[in-house]
Amino acid sequence: MLAPRVVERPTEQLTEIAASPPNVRVDVEDPAVEARTVSISYGAKTAIREVSLRIPRRRVTAIIGPSGCGKSTLLRAINRMNDTIPSCRTIGQLLVDGQDVYGPRVDPVLLRRKVGLIFQKPNPFPKSVFDNVAFPVKLHFTAEPGELREVVEAALRQANLWDEVKDRLTEGALSLSGGQQQRLCIARALAVEPDMLLMDEPCSALDPVATAKIEDLIFELKKDVTIVIVTHNMQQAARVADLTAFLYLGRLIEYGPTRDLFETPGEDLTENYITGRFG
Amino acid sequence: MKPRSRRRRKYTEWMFGALFIASIVIALGTLAYLLGTIVSEASPALRPSILTNWASRDPSRAGYAAAIVGTIWIVGLTMLFSLPLGIAAGIYLQEYAPPNRFTRLLQAGVTNLAGVPSVVFGLLGLAFFSRALGLGFSVLAAALTLTVLVFPYVVATTQEAVRAVPQSIREGALALGATKWQSIFRQVLPAGAPGLLTASILAASRAMGETAPLIVLSSVVFMTFLPGGLDSPFVVLPVQIYGYIGLPQEEFRHVAAAGSVILVGLLLSFNSVAIFFRNRMQRRRW
Numbered sequence: 224m225l226a227p228r229v230v231e232r233p234t235e236q237l238t239e240i241a242a243s244p245p246n247v248r249v250d251v252e253d254p255a256v257e258a259r260t261v262s263i264s265y266g267a268k269t270a271i272r273e274v275s276l277r278i279p280r281r282r283v284t285a286i287i288g289p290s291g292c293g294k295s296t297l298l299r300a301i302n303r304m305n306d307t308i309p310s311c312r313t314i315g316q317l318l319v320d321g322q323d324v325y326g327p328r329v330d331p332v333l334l335r336r337k338v339g340l341i342f343q344k345p346n347p348f349p350k351s352v353f354d355n356v357a358f359p360v361k362l363h364f365t366a367e368p369g370e371l372r373e374v375v376e377a378a379l380r381q382a383n384l385w386d387e388v389k390d391r392l393t394e395g396a397l398s399l400s401g402g403q404q405q406r407l408c409i410a411r412a413l414a415v416e417p418d419m420l421l422m423d424e425p426c427s428a429l430d431p432v433a434t435a436k437i438e439d440l441i442f443e444l445k446k447d448v449t450i451v452i453v454t455h456n457m458q459q460a461a462r463v464a465d466l467t468a469f470l471y472l473g474r475l476i477e478y479g480p481t482r483d484l485f486e487t488p489g490e491d492l493t494e495n496y497i498t499g500r501f502g
Numbered sequence: 503m504k505p506r507s508r509r510r511r512k513y514t515e516w517m518f519g520a521l522f523i524a525s526i527v528i529a530l531g532t533l534a535y536l537l538g539t540i541v542s543e544a545s546p547a548l549r550p551s552i553l554t555n556w557a558s559r560d561p562s563r564a565g566y567a568a569a570i571v572g573t574i575w576i577v578g579l580t581m582l583f584s585l586p587l588g589i590a591a592g593i594y595l596q597e598y599a600p601p602n603r604f605t606r607l608l609q610a611g612v613t614n615l616a617g618v619p620s621v622v623f624g625l626l627g628l629a630f631f632s633r634a635l636g637l638g639f640s641v642l643a644a645a646l647t648l649t650v651l652v653f654p655y656v657v658a659t660t661q662e663a664v665r666a667v668p669q670s671i672r673e674g675a676l677a678l679g680a681t682k683w684q685s686i687f688r689q690v691l692p693a694g695a696p697g698l699l700t701a702s703i704l705a706a707s708r709a710m711g712e713t714a715p716l717i718v719l720s721s722v723v724f725m726t727f728l729p730g731g732l733d734s735p736f737v738v739l740p741v742q743i744y745g746y747i748g749l750p751q752e753e754f755r756h757v758a759a760a761g762s763v764i765l766v767g768l769l770l771s772f773n774s775v776a777i778f779f780r781n782r783m784q785r786r787r788w
Contacts, residue, residue: 302677304673304676304677307672307673307676309601332679332680332681333679334679335676335677335678335679336678336679339677339678340677342670342673342674342677344670346668346670346671346673346674347674348671348674348675348689348693349671349692349693350692358675358678358688358689359678359679359680362678362679362680362684362688363679408674411678412677412678415678415679
């Protein structure tokens with residue numbers, strides 16, 4: 224049996240990370256998201272340490288890093304889904320379209336309409352396919368039945384799902400396959416025309432064929448929306464992302480164009496991670 | 503290490519299987535025996551007129567008309583009061599209440615309420631609804647008393663139902679820009695609806711079968727008119743049955759047994775409606 228190669232995490236290495244600033248190899252103008260020394264903690268445990276990051280509009284930005292490095296925490300901070308965890312505290316500034324989302328006048332409900340979130344495990348509502356997509360529309364608009372049908376169809380088309388479900392709109396969403404369910408969740412998020420989609424390991428519960436469909440979809444969607452994707456799968460990051468950020472133990476280690484980061488990593492930690500020496 | 507005996511493992515497997523089957527056979531068998539006894543005991547008195555006759559001290563003319571209508575009135579009103587109140591309280595405790603000492607106190611209060619003997623609720627109803635609020639021995643006083651009695655069951659079952667809805671449903675709704683209330687009302691409650699119907703079944707069964715608190719609260723057992731409103735005097739099936747049993751004539755045993763059959767029938771028909779809806783909803787699962 225192959226023994227996994229474990230890299231020790233001695234405290235000297237930690238302090239070294241703390242001392243060295245992140246290696247940022249890209250200059251993003253007019254960012255969709257800008258984190259300014261954001262730290263996030265759960266009670267006494269710090270998940271994100273002083274991360275500063277500028278995410279460009281209408282591009283795919285991947286966040287990679289080993290388990291527990293704070294990828295999901297950082298992602299969920301952007302649309303304030305961390306608010307649902309009572310012990311979670313966020314400090315620093317996190318700007319979406321130039322506005323600090325943790326500022327006093329921000330309504331998380333409106334923020335989440337603009338910044339959708341796709342979960343790791345597809346989570347369609349136990350209702351019909353149609354109702355799943357109509358739900359967010361009805362939350363934010365009063366639509367005539369005809370208008371509603373149009374919006375639902377447009378969203379399902381945008382998510383490359385229409386042809387598969389057009390005859391099953393009244394069927395339960397849970398009768399769809401896992402990959403279809405995940406695209407339904409994407410359609411649901413697209414129905415209210417968000418500016419940005421956050422994806423939290425959206426393919427980790429899917430087979431390779433379903434994964435390929437989601438990746439194709441991501442490629443098409445970036446024409447219209449900013450996409451931030453957390454992934455465990457480095458091939459996936461290499462395939463879909465324009466930019467990649469590498470997080471380790473809650474810190475941003477390196478951030479830059481995906482190709483540069485994978486081909487000529489600027490930090491030893493990055494290189495060790497992407498070559499599979501730890502993870 | 504010595505390998506475990508395969509024979510012994512098989513034997514244990516068989517033994518526990520048999521034990522579980524025996525338990526259910528004993529439980530259902532007892533129930534079937536009870537129902538059989540009641541029906542055979544009731545058979546001499548089981549004729550259609552028993553549903554429409556007034557209460558009477560003549561066993562051949564005795565019936566349950568007022569008690570059946572009274573039961574429907576009171577159980578209906580109890581559901582009307584207790585379901586919204588109990589479901590709302592259950593949602594509060596499960597979804598809104600901050601995890602602090604006060605919430606734990608409330609929770610313990612609700613749990614303990616379920617363990618209070620029902621006659622205590624009868625006395626409470628007598629002292630508070632009948633006397634203090636001046637409702638007297640009325641349909642309304644009885645329904646309010648039973649509402650307090652079934653409230654903890656509705657709260658507990660609602661909490662159970664809401665807790666069983668996966669967190670991913672709430673998060674999914676919130677991530678689309680739903681408010682907390684929208685996510686609960688439009689997704690969590692519909693997803694938990696089968697459990698809420700269970701709450702209503704439990705509440706109705708409990709309310710329908712209660713004798714003790716209503717004996718305290720009912721003024722007339724031998725009613726010869728139908729309860730006509732909230733302030734009307736009333737009699738319900740269990741109280742009426744209890745009244746007949748106290749009479750000396752032998753034939754009243756059959757009349758009382760017939761009353762039990764009516765009560766069980768009413769209970770089953772109500773529950774089967776709720777179970778029908780519950781099963782229809784349960785086809786859609788996450």
